[in-house]
Amino acid sequence: MQLDEFFVTGEPLIYAGMVSIALVSAAILFILTYFKKWGWLWREWLTTVDHKKIGVMYILSALAMLFRGGADALMMRTQLAFPNMNFLNAQHYDEIFTTHGTVMIIFMAMPFLIGLMNVVVPLQIGARDVAFPYLNALSFWSFLFGAMLFNISFVIGGSPDAGWTSYTPLAGAAMSPGPGQNFYLMGLQLSGIGTLATGINFMVTILKMRAPGMKMFQMPIFTWSTLITSFIIVFAFPILTVALALMTLDRVFGAQFFTLTGEGMPMMWANLFWMWGHPEVYIVILPAFGIFSEVIATFARKQLFGYKAMVWAIILIAGLSFLVWVHHFFTMGAGAFVNSVFSISTMLIAVPTGVKIFNWLGTLYKSRINNTVAMMWSLAFIPSFVIGGVTGVMLGMASADYQFHNSYFLVAHFHYVLIAGTVFACFSGLVFWYPKMFGHKLNERLGKWSFWFFVIGFHVCFFPQYFAGLDGMPRRVFTIIPEWMPLNIISSVGAFGMGIGFAIFVFTVVYSYRYSEREKTGDSWDDGRTLEWATPTPVPFYNFATVPHINSMDAYVKLKEEGKTTFDEDKLEPIHMPSNTGQPFIMMAFLFVASFGVVFEWMWMAIAGLIAGVVMMVIRSFDYDEGFHVEIDEIKRTERSTRGL
Amino acid sequence: MSSHELKTGPLEYRTQEGQMTIMGFWIFLAAEIVLFSTLFATYAVLFGRTADSTPPGELFEPGIVLIMTFLLLTSSFTCGLAIHEMRRGSVKGLLIWMMITLLLGLGFLGFEIYEFIHYTHEGATMQSSAFWSAFFTLAGTHGLHVTLGIGWAILLLIQVAKRGLTPRTSRKFFVIGLYWHFLDVVWIFIFTSVYLIGMVV
Ligand code: HEM
Ligand SMILES: [Cu+2]
Numbered sequence: 147m148q149l150d151e152f153f154v155t156g157e158p159l160i161y162a163g164m165v166s167i168a169l170v171s172a173a174i175l176f177i178l179t180y181f182k183k184w185g186w187l188w189r190e191w192l193t194t195v196d197h198k199k200i201g202v203m204y205i206l207s208a209l210a211m212l213f214r215g216g217a218d219a220l221m222m223r224t225q226l227a228f229p230n231m232n233f234l235n236a237q238h239y240d241e242i243f244t245t246h247g248t249v250m251i252i253f254m255a256m257p258f259l260i261g262l263m264n265v266v267v268p269l270q271i272g273a274r275d276v277a278f279p280y281l282n283a284l285s286f287w288s289f290l291f292g293a294m295l296f297n298i299s300f301v302i303g304g305s306p307d308a309g310w311t312s313y314t315p316l317a318g319a320a321m322s323p324g325p326g327q328n329f330y331l332m333g334l335q336l337s338g339i340g341t342l343a344t345g346i347n348f349m350v351t352i353l354k355m356r357a358p359g360m361k362m363f364q365m366p367i368f369t370w371s372t373l374i375t376s377f378i379i380v381f382a383f384p385i386l387t388v389a390l391a392l393m394t395l396d397r398v399f400g401a402q403f404f405t406l407t408g409e410g411m412p413m414m415w416a417n418l419f420w421m422w423g424h425p426e427v428y429i430v431i432l433p434a435f436g437i438f439s440e441v442i443a444t445f446a447r448k449q450l451f452g453y454k455a456m457v458w459a460i461i462l463i464a465g466l467s468f469l470v471w472v473h474h475f476f477t478m479g480a481g482a483f484v485n486s487v488f489s490i491s492t493m494l495i496a497v498p499t500g501v502k503i504f505n506w507l508g509t510l511y512k513s514r515i516n517n518t519v520a521m522m523w524s525l526a527f528i529p530s531f532v533i534g535g536v537t538g539v540m541l542g543m544a545s546a547d548y549q550f551h552n553s554y555f556l557v558a559h560f561h562y563v564l565i566a567g568t569v570f571a572c573f574s575g576l577v578f579w580y581p582k583m584f585g586h587k588l589n590e591r592l593g594k595w596s597f598w599f600f601v602i603g604f605h606v607c608f609f610p611q612y613f614a615g616l617d618g619m620p621r622r623v624f625t626i627i628p629e630w631m632p633l634n635i636i637s638s639v640g641a642f643g644m645g646i647g648f649a650i651f652v653f654t655v656v657y658s659y660r661y662s663e664r665e666k667t668g669d670s671w672d673d674g675r676t677l678e679w680a681t682p683t684p685v686p687f688y689n690f691a692t693v694p695h696i697n698s699m700d701a702y703v704k705l706k707e708e709g710k711t712t713f714d715e716d717k718l719e720p721i722h723m724p725s726n727t728g729q730p731f732i733m734m735a736f737l738f739v740a741s742f743g744v745v746f747e748w749m750w751m752a753i754a755g756l757i758a759g760v761v762m763m764v765i766r767s768f769d770y771d772e773g774f775h776v777e778i779d780e781i782k783r784t785e786r787s788t789r790g791l
Numbered sequence: 792m793s794s795h796e797l798k799t800g801p802l803e804y805r806t807q808e809g810q811m812t813i814m815g816f817w818i819f820l821a822a823e824i825v826l827f828s829t830l831f832a833t834y835a836v837l838f839g840r841t842a843d844s845t846p847p848g849e850l851f852e853p854g855i856v857l858i859m860t861f862l863l864l865t866s867s868f869t870c871g872l873a874i875h876e877m878r879r880g881s882v883k884g885l886l887i888w889m890m891i892t893l894l895l896g897l898g899f900l901g902f903e904i905y906e907f908i909h910y911t912h913e914g915a916t917m918q919s920s921a922f923w924s925a926f927f928t929l930a931g932t933h934g935l936h937v938t939l940g941i942g943w944a945i946l947l948l949i950q951v952a953k954r955g956l957t958p959r960t961s962r963k964f965f966v967i968g969l970y971w972h973f974l975d976v977v978w979i980f981i982f983t984s985v986y987l988i989g990m991v992v
Contacts, residue, residue, distance in 0.1 A: 346815050350815045387826060389829075400918040402923075409837075410840075418829065767947075768946070768950065
């Protein structure tokens with residue numbers, strides 16, 4: 147392969163991308179070297195197994211991915227604002243909508259939520275880490291290397307261009323030759339390992355490591371949603387693993403699963419993809435529901451209304467999420483009976499979802515609302531998400547879907563659920579738990595600016611798209627006709643409004659880092675209800691000096707009433723903690739090399755990387771590290787200084 | 792992270808770490824069930840789609856598959872014996888039965904490789920049709936699991952020879968025991984729904 151085939155050439159935008167990547171990398175290398183931070187980076191971050199730090203790394207990476215996906219989005223909205231725009235050509239446009247969708251769902255939404263789970267869930271249940279801290283680090287690095295692999299595609303080898311759904315035969319070797327589609331397959335495969343491991347990890351953590359006395363139905367609701375999400379991950383991700391592997395076999399080894407030759411079945415891809423894909427959209431919405439529940443209860447200063455109904459609704463939604471996948475291709479013509487069955491199961495999902503909406507409203511009813519930025523994101527979610535849900539039910543009517551399918555109506559629907567649901571939750575949760583992670587709050591005044599820009603921008607951007615869709619504008623077109631222009635201009639203006647909102651958000655982070663007051667207590671919002679607020683801020687690496695006995699919901703409210711803390715000097719015992727290790731990072735770096743080899747079909751490289759990865763696993767098997775103990779004196783010193791005693 | 796250790800009960804369950812690992816592994820096996828179910832479903836959907844390659848009925852031979860089944864089922868039994876010896880506290884018993892298990896596993900693999908090569912010579916390959924892609928992927932994934940299991944077990948044999956039976960080494964063996972039985976169960980499904988059905992249809 148020639149060098150000019152290896153690098154993508156001929157596109158000014160991509161040259162600009164290359165230059166900025168080179169500059170940013172050079173700047174990072176320079177800063178790390180100049181300030182002698184390499185050792186710090188390795189000791190504190192790359193080798194850490196601390197769930198809080200891993201969570202922070204997840205969130206930072208997800209924000210970077212939100213930026214990347216957002217840049218893609220703005221380019222698309224620029225191209226679509228006017229008819230006959232020449233900003234992006236058809237090929238480039240295809241690549242951008244593909245990477246936008248994939249990055250946003252796989253490398254932004256999921257990692258963001260997993261990051262929040264990492265930071266919060268062990269704290270909420272009174273645990274000192276997750277069940278398998280080593281595996282947790284492995285999950286993170288698998289995600290990050292998978293994301294990197296996918297992201298370099300636009301400068302090396304060329305991006306995939308068959309959509310985030312990658313339907314065959316279009317995505318097959320015959321119609322999409324070259325490395326592009328392989329980046330999709332291997333990037334997702336690599337990060338999928340980590341996601342599955344996260345699912346197992348959190349399931350065991352929540353089932354086995356709760357504070358003494360905490361019953362299942364006393365767990366905070368975010369922990370509940372994490373548990374159920376983990377179930378969905380465990381049962382859905384292996385399907386994706388198989389689907390990706392089969393397509394890889396097709397493309398790289400000439401198998402005939404989804405081909406038009408050899409009696410392959412292209413439609414089987416759509417089935418496998420959505421058997422994972424629909425549960426996947428619930429993987430990114432259930433934790434979001436959990437976050438909204440926590441935030442709303444805290445700032446409405448009331449116990450969550452209908453806690454048990456909430457839990458059962460989550461469980462029901464999770465179960466139903468496996469039974470509706472055909473609604474993504476009603477128009478493939480499975481027949482009236484099959485379509486009716488899936489139509490009904492789809493609409494059924496709206497029932498438990500509605501239950502949850504009423505419970506949030508019930509929590510707000512007659513409460514004294516503390517209107518913080520975190521709360522505003524949650525309040526904005528309720529009506530916006532209802533619009534997304536109701537249009538979802540419209541799409542769920544199979545016969546009507548023949549009209550809506552693959553139009554901008556659909557695009558508007560899933561952005562209303564994914565942005566007003568998942569993205570609002572990410573902002574809400576980040577602002578809410580920010581003081582726990584970083585020791586200071588985000589500036590509220592700037593936060594409101596960013597909130598209003600983003601939320602208004604969101605509605606301006608996506609509401610018109612429902613009508614563009616009804617006017618017949620199809621999805622995934624790179625240019626528009628004059629009739630659709632007014633709606634599209636409005637939409638593009640809204641998109642840039644969201645961009646400004648995001649920029650203000652980033653500014654808020656920097657501003658608050660410099661100017662926000664440092665937290666003095668652990669209970670940042672004064673109204674904390676669950677155990678994470680019982681820890682001092684900054685949270686000691688072992689989380690809890692002593693774990694209190696829990697016998698009610700909203701454990702921290704009870705502790706506050708009883709005047710108890712998580713530092714009971716009489717009950718201190720040495721705490722056992724796991725040691726840091728660089729193995730997960732190195733192992734995943736090797737698997738990254740192996741995956742890169744598969745992408746370019748350089749088998750020597752794939753095999754070498756795989757062998758090196760296996761050697762790392764062998765090393766792990768012989769590793770009998772027992773961790774270490776934190777002595778009582780050290781615990782006392784830490785707690786006294788963080789609690790200001 | 793509690794480091795308290797129980798004084799009674801099977802070694803592998805005495806620490807909280809041990810209990811959690813075993814539970815985590817059960818969940819992992821659940822994920823593996825989904826993985827194999829997907830492969831079985833794929834196989835079922837693509838069944839009969841041989842295009843112009845040889846249909847399975849002409850290639851599948853009862854003899855060799857029966858021998859493979861016999862080897863793997865026996866290995867599951869000897870693996871059970873190995874864990875039984877472990878519970879009795881006998882390192883020697885554990886090592887011996889585990890090595891027999893691995894030899895049986897290797898025998899199984901040998902026959903499977905022979906079988907695959909044979910089919911390839913008859914013109915049935917991963918590339919020849921959708922049906923054969925599905926067949927090789929399903930049986931091959933199982934074979935790959937067996938291979939990994941053998942490699943993994945060898946590492947554990949070295950560890951237990953060096954360290955004796957501790958909560959950690961016993962936990963590792965207990966877990967690989969679960970894995971090995973699981974592969975056996977998967978094979979029973981492959982034997983019935985792939986080979987038996989493939990021979991009669
Ligand atoms: C009341 C609940 C919901 C219903 C009834 C529903 C229904 C549907 C239907 C029928 C489609 C397919 C339409 C078509 O392709 O013509 C669809 C697409 C989609 N939905 Fe939903 N949905 C609901 C909630 C959600 C949620 C909560 C999310 C994610 C957070 C979501 C994300 C998506 C995505 C990403 C697509 C488009 C996938 C693609 O083709 O690329 N939906 N929805
Ligand atoms: Cu769906």
